[in-house]
Amino acid sequence: MKTTLRKNLIAAALVGALTLTTTFALAADSLPSWNDGKARQSIIAFVEKVTKSGSPDFVPPAERIATFDNDGTLWAEQPMYFQFFFALDRVKALAPQHPEWKTKEPFASLLKGDVKGALAGGDRALLELVMATHTGMTTEEFEQIVKDWIATAKHPKTGRLYTEMVYQPMLELLAYLRANGFKTYIVSGGGIEFMRPWTEKVYGIPPEQVVGSSVKTKFELRDGKPVLVRLPELNFYDDKDGKPVGIHQHIGRRPIAAFGNSDGDLQMLLWTTAGSGARFALLVRHTDAEREWAYDRTSSIGRLDKALDEAQAKGWTVVDMKNDWKIIHPVETR
């Protein structure tokens, strides 16, 4: 084959391959678990206009940053944030090494199975539980503890692995955005190191694209080997006002699309939509008591009240789980 011909064929094939990819990514069947309603249509309309070359709303791939809340947006969060179940299991596992917990709150109540009593101490009790179970070890040790737990622990109501309680339509949305050149991030109030060990496998989101709450860590040489030790001191709380702060700190760019489900995500959505050019904000509303849970304005977990008013005032997309989603969890597709 002559060199010029070969070069031309390579060029043609590359262009062909790219075109095929784009067409596939934009195809209507990228979101098969979404019913054809306003929510799905608004997502596709936004993605098409920011990716269309020559469109006044075109955004270069490097700036296609999309941020997702985790609890209640990518996976379920009832009757408690799943990280709280992790903390409970850790209290039980660590109890033999802490005889003093038998008489010390909030541990004593927890060990008797009285979660409500344990949480009567409010935020202080919760923080004490988190610090007792999430710190005092190296970062590598903590990673292994999380990996072991997430691989085996089951949800108390569904009996499923927690990673089976992710939302199939959101997995499709993540993949659809990435196929269109978006970089997808998690921005969660949950612990950054509680999520990183499994987000790549479950969501396709690598550790460096996870933003979350954190404790301070300290560099140490132990017998000449460098380790990072997790300290019982809060470093950053990535919720509400903290979300734009965490986004700025980690990403250093303003997202063009943000996805949440509760008042904890309001500031992230405000920050995202206040940028110039095309912007997109979406709230997942939990309306399906049968297939999942139904809750919003008065729930203590995942309260959606102020953010819902704001969404209605500003025309943000609100997903009605019951009517917009054909399937809730991936297990339903099997």
Next chain:
Amino acid sequence: MKTTLRKNLIAAALVGALTLTTTFALAADSLPSWNDGKARQSIIAFVEKVTKSGSPDFVPPAERIATFDNDGTLWAEQPMYFQFFFALDRVKALAPQHPEWKTKEPFASLLKGDVKGALAGGDRALLELVMATHTGMTTEEFEQIVKDWIATAKHPKTGRLYTEMVYQPMLELLAYLRANGFKTYIVSGGGIEFMRPWTEKVYGIPPEQVVGSSVKTKFELRDGKPVLVRLPELNFYDDKDGKPVGIHQHIGRRPIAAFGNSDGDLQMLLWTTAGSGARFALLVRHTDAEREWAYDRTSSIGRLDKALDEAQAKGWTVVDMKNDWKIIHPVETR
């Protein structure tokens, strides 16, 4: 053209294109400003073994994380860190709004041109200078201030733009690593928001791959518009022990290669090389008093003492700028 034939041609062309890319990336001419010595050879040997499919040292692309110090590693740092010149210029620019600085140290000495006198106050004076010049505005305002300064300010000795004082061999190294599937990060003691506005253009490193020191920021609504305000409080100091902490916080993976030039990088290099599998550590040694500066064990800026001992003991690569680099700055290639 028949469909099968077309498909085969596409496949062949794609494979061909990929092979060409790989061959090009691995070619000896990827590092043209490096003399063919031990340093250059050690870099190429490392990259070849971690990228070669089937090699016992193969590392999947997602884990090919390389971290670079900035001051003294990617650009010069004498006679002062360039960010300090930025702070000085800001003091002068802001002085009319601060009549009290005429009699208040460290500002009074600075405004008289007495830098040494201003710095007699040590770290406290330095911190005061940084806070007075780097905080009190929104993140967007600060970004614009940095952009304006970096586009025009000149180095007091060379008369060049600071971004012209980057190291050509290191630019080639960054590109060579990226062509081989590495993700390149900056991990600097300098301010994260002082670097992000120009690192993509100058180094090809996007904002989300810059780790650095930071001040706290606060989310606010100003006339209904969300802003992030820079507060006069240190959030994180990304030097020495802080570098592995910053790497863990931002990237959540241990690098497989790290590049520095001073004792401030020692912990990053220790942390990087303590991981399992193939690892690479490199120190740039400033040995060229004629084309740049020569300094190491006794310099107050960029001291290279303990890290040099460690490099010699552990067989890390040490670049001798005078002998290893044909060219120091990009301007020499014009």
